[in-house]
Amino acid sequence: MIAKALTIAGSDSGGGAGIQADLKTFQERHVFGMSAITAVTAQNTLGVQGVYPLSIEGIQQQIDSIATDLYPDAVKTGMLFSSEITKAVADKMKHYGFKNIVVDPVMIAKGGSPLLQEEAVEQVKASLLPIASVITPNLPEAEVLTGMKINDLNDRKEAAKVLHSLGVASVVIKGGHGEEQYKIVDLLFNGRDFIEIDHQRLETKHTHGTGCTFAACVTAELAKGRSIEKAVETASEFVHYAIKHTLEIGGGHGPTNHWAFRSYDQKVIRS
Numbered sequence: 001m002i003a004k005a006l007t008i009a010g011s012d013s014g015g016g017a018g019i020q021a022d023l024k025t026f027q028e029r030h031v032f033g034m035s036a037i038t039a040v041t042a043q044n045t046l047g048v049q050g051v052y053p054l055s056i057e058g059i060q061q062q063i064d065s066i067a068t069d070l071y072p073d074a075v076k077t078g079m080l081f082s083s084e085i086t087k088a089v090a091d092k093m094k095h096y097g098f099k100n101i102v103v104d105p106v107m108i109a110k111g112g113s114p115l116l117q118e119e120a121v122e123q124v125k126a127s128l129l130p131i132a133s134v135i136t137p138n139l140p141e142a143e144v145l146t147g148m149k150i151n152d153l154n155d156r157k158e159a160a161k162v163l164h165s166l167g168v169a170s171v172v173i174k175g176g177h178g179e180e181q182y183k184i185v186d187l188l189f190n191g192r193d194f195i196e197i198d199h200q201r202l203e204t205k206h207t208h209g210t211g212c213t214f215a216a217c218v219t220a221e222l223a224k225g226r227s228i229e230k231a232v233e234t235a236s237e238f239v240h241y242a243i244k245h246t247l248e249i250g251g252g253h254g255p256t257n258h259w260a261f262r263s264y265d266q267k268v269i270r271s
């Protein structure tokens, strides 16, 4: 049976993040990818030059079209931009009873452009977290969602517990924005245990779309029936190689290499 995954996110014209990163990642993980676009962004490696949200009706209709014919085994939400879009997406996911919902709480693009209006944060907490299987904030996003200052690993654990208390089953606090000079810790809290996934910090500016790619890989693995622990372990490894074998394109924060995991490291491939 072909696993199917749906991404409900923004379009990145530069191809490195958003639904473009998600669909490339799904494909690399042998999962059939589908998309419902929430907003179109004019974007490249230098930043975001324009944000054009779609109509609520247009977003709802895309989800209806997929759910009534190509019901997804897992769903990822990325850029949702506004409170109205967030609520409409959450209502549709509840209506269709989607399972394996991965929330990537996209707020600010790497270049600093806002991708989520401030007033939408409470809507994310109120309507998305209670139906989410996992949320994958980076450190700044975890601070905004919890209202905490996160300085060390203990703070990250506390923040993960706060997010879990809002209803999401598992929490991944990604560590890329951390202060550690040589390593990065991605922290998973599954509601019971903390699992730390350490890996080498790579010296590069080409990290456009790393969070999107991470969350998309978790989504693809859940779509195939993997456990959250296995899904997160694979995603951490997938993104590490995607950064390690950078494409070095564009004049700014270049995109990750979505085929690296498959091409350069056959020995670690798991179907």
Ligand SMILES: Nc1ncnc2c1ncn2[C@@H]1O[C@H](COP(=O)(O)OP(=O)(O)O)[C@@H](O)[C@H]1O
Pocket: 137, 138, 139, 174, 175, 176, 177, 184, 185, 186, 200, 201, 202, 203, 204, 207, 209, 210, 211, 212, 214, 235, 236, 239, 240, 243
């Ligand atoms: N310089 C880096 N070297 C190695 N891995 C990185 C680097 N930056 C980010 N990552 C990895 O990319 C993923 C995304 O992390 P992070 O940068 O924290 O989130 P976001 O991309 O959403 O800001 C995590 O798995 C993290 O470990």
Ligand SMILES: Cc1ncc(COP(=O)(O)OP(=O)(O)O)c(N)n1
Pocket: 009, 010, 011, 012, 017, 018, 019, 041, 043, 078, 079, 106, 108, 109, 110, 111, 115, 138, 207, 208, 209, 210, 211, 212, 213
């Ligand atoms: C349409 C769209 N969605 C998400 C992002 C975020 O990508 P990026 O700025 O590289 O941040 P992470 O994916 O690394 O969290 C985007 N820029 N555009």
